[in-house]
Amino acid sequence: MAIIESYFPTGIVTGSAFCNREKEREYLKRRFEQNAHVVLMSPRRYGKSSLIAQFTLDQQVPSISVDLLPATSGKYVKNAIVDGVSQVISNLMPRLKSPKQKMMNCFARMNPVIEVSVLGQKIKFNPDEKTAEETIMKLLLNLDEAAGSLQQSIIFVIDEFQQIATLEEAHSLEASIRHAVERSKHVFYIFSGSNRTLLEEMFKDKNRPLYHLCDEMKLNRIAKNSYVPFIKKAAQKRWKNELSDESIETILEVTERHPYYLNRLCRMLWDEDSPPIADVVESTWLQYVEVQKVDWIAETISQFTANQRAMLAGLAKFPEKEPMGRAFSNKLTLAASSIQRLLGTLIKKDFIYKDQEDECYHVLNPAIKTVLAKNKYFD
Ligand SMILES: Nc1ncnc2c1ncn2[C@@H]1O[C@H](COP(=O)(O)OP(=O)(O)OP(=O)(O)O)[C@@H](O)[C@H]1O
Ligand SMILES: [Mg+2]
Numbered sequence: 001m002a003i004i005e006s007y008f009p010t011g012i013v014t015g016s017a018f019c020n021r022e023k024e025r026e027y028l029k030r031r032f033e034q035n036a037h038v039v040l041m042s043p044r045r046y047g048k049s050s051l052i053a054q055f056t057l058d059q060q061v062p063s064i065s066v067d068l069l070p071a072t073s074g075k076y077v078k079n080a081i082v083d084g085v086s087q088v089i090s091n092l093m094p095r096l097k098s099p100k101q102k103m104m105n106c107f108a109r110m111n112p113v114i115e116v117s118v119l120g121q122k123i124k125f126n127p128d129e130k131t132a133e134e135t136i137m138k139l140l141l142n143l144d145e146a147a148g149s150l151q152q153s154i155i156f157v158i159d160e161f162q163q164i165a166t167l168e169e170a171h172s173l174e175a176s177i178r179h180a181v182e183r184s185k186h187v188f189y190i191f192s193g194s195n196r197t198l199l200e201e202m203f204k205d206k207n208r209p210l211y212h213l214c215d216e217m218k219l220n221r222i223a224k225n226s227y228v229p230f231i232k233k234a235a236q237k238r239w240k241n242e243l244s245d246e247s248i249e250t251i252l253e254v255t256e257r258h259p260y261y262l263n264r265l266c267r268m269l270w271d272e273d274s275p276p277i278a279d280v281v282e283s284t285w286l287q288y289v290e291v292q293k294v295d296w297i298a299e300t301i302s303q304f305t306a307n308q309r310a311m312l313a314g315l316a317k318f319p320e321k322e323p324m325g326r327a328f329s330n331k332l333t334l335a336a337s338s339i340q341r342l343l344g345t346l347i348k349k350d351f352i353y354k355d356q357e358d359e360c361y362h363v364l365n366p367a368i369k370t371v372l373a374k375n376k377y378f379d
Contacts, residue, residue, distance in 0.1 A: 007234035008266045013050045014057055019259075020226035021051050024219065028055045031215055032155070032188045037181060039161070040192040041199050042219035043350045043364060045260035048192045049159060051219065056155050063155040064088045071160075074132035074169040081136055082125055085143050088154060090122045106146040109138060133169065133176035140180030140187070147186035154187045161191040162198035174202065175209040182213060189214070197348055220356055221257040228252075234266070235275055243275040250281040256366045264288060289370045297371050307334060309372075311342040312351060312363055316372035319360035 006016045028051075031038050042048050056063040064084040071077050089107075093100065093114075104112055110125040127135040140156075147154045164173050181189050191214060193199050202210050228248055235243035251269070255262040268284050269276050276284065289297070301309065314332045315323070322328065323343055324336045332339065343361070346352040353364045363369035 003234070003238045004267060004270045007237070008263045008270060010263075010267075012053050013047075013263075014054045018050060018054045019222055019230040021047070021054070021222070022226075024051055024217070025055055025058060027217060028190070029059070032059065032153075035185065035188055037184075037189040037214045038191070038217050039199060039203050039214040040190055040217045040219060041196045042194065043196075043353065044194045045258070046219050046221065047259045048194070048219055050259075052157050052159075052190055052192065056157075059153075059155065061153050061155055062088050062092060063157060065157040065159065067159045068163040069160040071163040071167065074167060074173055077164060077167070077173060078132035078135050081139060082127065084156070085139055086123050086125055089143075089146065090120075092150065092152065093121050093123065102149050103146050106149060107139075107142045110135075110142065131172075133172045136173070137176035137180050140177070141183060144180070144184045144187050152186065155190065156187050157190045157192065160193050162193040162195040162202065165198045165202050171209065178209045178213055194350070222259055223357075224252055224257065227257060227262070231266070234270070238270050239275050241275055244277065246278040247276055247281050250278040254282060254285040254366065254370070256362065256369070258364075258366050261366050286370070289367045292367045293371055297368055300368065301371065307338060307342055308346060308351075310334065311339065311346060312368070313372045313375040315352060315361055316363045316369045317375065319355070319358070319362045321358075321360050323361055 009017050028038065040048055040052070052065075064087065066080045066084045068077060068080060071080070089103070092103075104114075104123075107123075107125065109129075110127045113124050113126070115122045115124055125139070127139065129135045129138060143154070143156075164170055164177075167173065191199075196218075202208055203212070203214055203216065205211060231248050231251060232243065235241070251262065251265060255265055265281075265285055265288060268288060269281060272280070304312065310332050311323075311334070314320075314328065318328070318331070320328045324339050326336075329336050329339055334342075343352065347354075350364055351368070352361055354361050363372060
């Protein structure tokens with residue numbers, strides 16, 4: 001495999017392309033051992049799916065992954081879950097000797113049929129319950145029973161789970177999922193998503209069915225001291241030579257350790273025939289941002305209000321610990337109360353984040369930040 005694909009592939013990353021997340025993997029492992037279900041949240045493209053994929057690989061346990069991003073109805077959610085369960089059970093079947101019938105009995109109400117094709121055996125369910133909610137609940141309970149009868153743990157991942165909250169049947173779907181999940185002994189659930197406002201409402205509001213069902217886990221950026229050795233190793237593999245500390249520092253700086261953008265930039269750099277000097281790192285980043293600008297950044301920026309733009313441009317140039325303080329408010333010529341409001345809206349929409357290390361507010365997306373930091377207003 002090309003080095004670039006081993007270290008900086010596109011899409012979900014695992015194995016040699018997966019950097020660190022030791023603490024998070026350990027946290028998930030402990031939750032898994034206690035069967036204490038988890039809701040995993042982070043802004044888009046921080047690495048939720050990759051972390052879950054690496055974690056399930058680490059555990060060597062069968063897993064189901066359902067993506068609800070396109071969900072439009074309870075029926076969609078039901079079908080997605082039915083497909084997921086049928087897939088994991090089909091994958092488990094060849095490993096079974098005698099208990100196949102026993103396992104089929106667990107799903108008796110789902111009218112299972114085994115279809116045999118050149119690809120092997122596949123179990124199909126034809127649930128006869130009336131509502132999507134009832135099918136989901138029973139199927140998840142049946143899955144737990146089947147896992148128990150096989151003495152097999154299963155990891156069940158539902159990605160973009162907040163989509164359920166946007167459906168008409170939200171409340172009853174959440175109630176049916178809660179009923180099954182809180183009874184689950186052998187199936188470990190990870191709910192994940194990037195819309196933290198919706199997810200937090202689902203799991204933290206006393207009046208919602210999923211209240212306090214899960215342990216919450218928030219994913220942040222990957223720390224500098226994990227990225228440095230990772231990048232060094234990838235450089236050694238690629239050029240049999242060192243990448244200078246200054247170049248590494250520039251990679252971390254321009255991308256602000258946003259995993260997706262760091263990966264994008266390194267993909268371009270690792271195409272070079274020799275280790276790039278810091279200036280090349282920077283110009284490659286600017287070149288990348290220019291293309292993105294035409295693609296989508298200009299459009300995104302044009303949709304902000306003038307005050308939102310001022311706020312973002314201000315933070316792009318001057319990340320700030322106390323944006324409501326006088327110094328920043330004077331710089332922006334905006335009242336502290338307006339800044340407070342803008343901050344609330346822009347954090348909620350994931351355009352601003354507070355960095356754990358320097359405790360400053362920053363523009364979340366490093367490509368948008370680069371474009372906005374060119375704003376002459378503050379010069
Ligand atoms: N641990 C990691 N090591 C190296 N690169 C990573 C890691 N996690 C994420 N990335 C990079 O970030 C990109 C986005 O990761 P991933 O798709 O897992 O994020 P996500 O949070 O699930 O995104 P989305 O919100 O779009 O579902 C990956 O393609 C990879 O380039
Ligand atoms: Mg994802």
